[in-house]
Amino acid sequence: MKNLEKPTRKYSVPAVNTAFRIITLLSRKKYQKSTLTQIANALDLNPTTCFRILQELQGQSIVKFDEQSKRYILGPYLVVLGERAKEFQYDLSIIDPYLEKMTRKTGLTSLLVSKVQSDRTTIVSKVEDENFGVKISVGRHFDLLDGAYGKCIMAYANQADTDYYFNTSDRVLNSSQEELKALKNELLEVKKNGYAISYDETIRGIFGVAAPIMNFNDHVDLSVAVVGMCAQYKVEELQPIIDVITEYSTEITYEINKRYKEM
Missing domain, CATH: 3.30.450.40 (GAF domain)
Structure with missing residues (x-):
C-alpha cells in the first residue's frame, strides 16, 4: 500500500546511527547496565567499532563506564539534554x-x-x-x-x-x-x-x-x-x-x- 511506504533517506552516517542505537539500547531496562560484549551482541556490532563509539560517548558524558562492574550506563549529560528537550518541546x-x-x-x-x-x-x-x-x-x-x-x-x-x-x-x-x-x-x-x-x-x-x-x-x-x-x-x-x-x-x-x- 502506498501509505505504508516510508520516505527514503538520502544520507546515512553509520557512526551516528550506531551511537543512537547504543543510547536507545541502554535506555531499556533489560540493558540499562551492559558490558561491551552485551551491547555489541545485542546490536550485532563489531566489538572494536562498538568500543570506539562507546569511548566517544563516554568522553561526552553521554554514557558512563563503571570500572568495577565493567558495565556501561547512560551518562549524566543526557539528564541535562532531556530536561532541555522537555522544556522546549x-x-x-x-x-x-x-x-x-x-x-x-x-x-x-x-x-x-x-x-x-x-x-x-x-x-x-x-x-x-x-x-x-x-x-x-x-x-x-x-x-x-x-x-x-x-x-x-x-x-x-x-x-x-x-x-x-x-x-x-x-x-x-x-x-x-x-x-x-x-x-x-x-x-x-x-x-x-x-x-x-x-x-x-x-x-x-x-x-x-x-x-x-x-x-x-x-x-x-x-x-x-x-x-x-x-x-x-x-x-x-x-x-x-x-x-x-x-x-x-x-x-x-x-x-x-x-x-x-x-x-
Whole structure:
C-alpha cells in the first residue's frame, strides 16, 4: 500500500546511527547496565567499532563506564539534554502545574504522555501522590494502544498514521476480526467522548483515565492521564476523575495554543 511506504533517506552516517542505537539500547531496562560484549551482541556490532563509539560517548558524558562492574550506563549529560528537550518541546511550564493540580484533586499519579514513534508512547513528566500514587518511571515506553493515554493519541491520529499502525503492528495483526472491530469502535467512542479509560488492562490491577491535548492544528501527540489502583475505584465510580481530566486537558490545550498565537 502506498501509505505504508516510508520516505527514503538520502544520507546515512553509520557512526551516528550506531551511537543512537547504543543510547536507545541502554535506555531499556533489560540493558540499562551492559558490558561491551552485551551491547555489541545485542546490536550485532563489531566489538572494536562498538568500543570506539562507546569511548566517544563516554568522553561526552553521554554514557558512563563503571570500572568495577565493567558495565556501561547512560551518562549524566543526557539528564541535562532531556530536561532541555522537555522544556522546549512540551511546554512543561504550562503543563506541569496542571499535573500537580490533578494529583492534588484526585490523589492519583498524574502523567504527561507523548507519542515518540509510529507505534510507541513514552512518559514525559509525572506527579505522584505521596501516599497512594502509582510509581511509574519517566521515559518508560509503551505500545501506542497501551493504556488510556495511548488510546487518546491513537483515537485522534490521522488516517495515514492509523492505516500504517493497523497494517504493521503485530498486536493488531494477531487480533481476531471481532477484537479488531471492538478496538475500532472503542477508538471512535474515545474521540466522541474526549477521554479514554483503561481498567485492569495494560498493567493488571491498574486503571487509567486520559484526555488529549490538541495543538493549533487540532493534532494530538500528547495526552494527560491519571493512574491508580483498581482497588481504589470501580469503573462506575470514575466519573469525578473523568471530569477533572477533561477540564484540565481543555485548559492546557487553550493555554498552549494561546502561547503559540502570541509568538
